[in-house]
Amino acid sequence: MENDPLAQLRDIHLPEPILWWPLAPGWWVLIILLLGTLTWLAIKAVQGYQANLYRRQAQQKLSLLNGDLTFTSEQKLVMVFEILKQSVNSAYPRHHYSSLEFSAFVAFLQSSCDKTLFELLPKDIDALLYGKAAETDDNEPIMNDVFSSAQHWVNHHHAEDKLEAQSQC
Numbered sequence: 001m002e003n004d005p006l007a008q009l010r011d012i013h014l015p016e017p018i019l020w021w022p023l024a025p026g027w028w029v030l031i032i033l034l035l036g037t038l039t040w041l042a043i044k045a046v047q048g049y050q051a052n053l054y055r056r057q058a059q060q061k062l063s064l065l066n067g068d069l070t071f072t073s074e075q076k077l078v079m080v081f082e083i084l085k086q087s088v089n090s091a092y093p094r095h096h097y098s099s100l101e102f103s104a105f106v107a108f109l110q111s112s113c114d115k116t117l118f119e120l121l122p123k124d125i126d127a128l129l130y131g132k133a134a135e136t137d138d139n140e141p142i143m144n145d146v147f148s149s150a151q152h153w154v155n156h157h158h159a160e161d162k163l164e165a166q167s168q169c
Helices: 025-051 053-067 073-091 102-111 125-130 139-156 160-168
Strands: none
16 A cells, blocks of 8 residues: 555644844944933933033022012122122133123123013112112012013023124124
């Protein structure tokens, strides 16, 4: 008798399953690029956070000063502009804008921000800052304007490179 040819058949031999490890070289390149990009983004985020430290400190000082009732409005006015001068020194360290005389300093603050600032400053501001001004009870709107303008400038002033580009025009 002849052998049955179907009896000689064997099951199909399946190959080993494809493993996910070790990875192909293309995946290694992608992982290295991804890690490099994430490292670069983390470094930039830390640098941005550190670069804005002066903004956070100025905002904190302005908030504390605004809520403090132990100082007169004239003292608060002087302290607000001291905080602004410290912020200007931190924001533009290569320039000496904080050493400008007061009206030029206010003009610089106004030109380095998109919004019009310090609109309600009185004409006798030098007397308020450096001497005894006429006592008025209407300092509340002036102080509100000064605090809101100072806070807006601290948060939204132009970066140093944009400020230099404007001065070249």
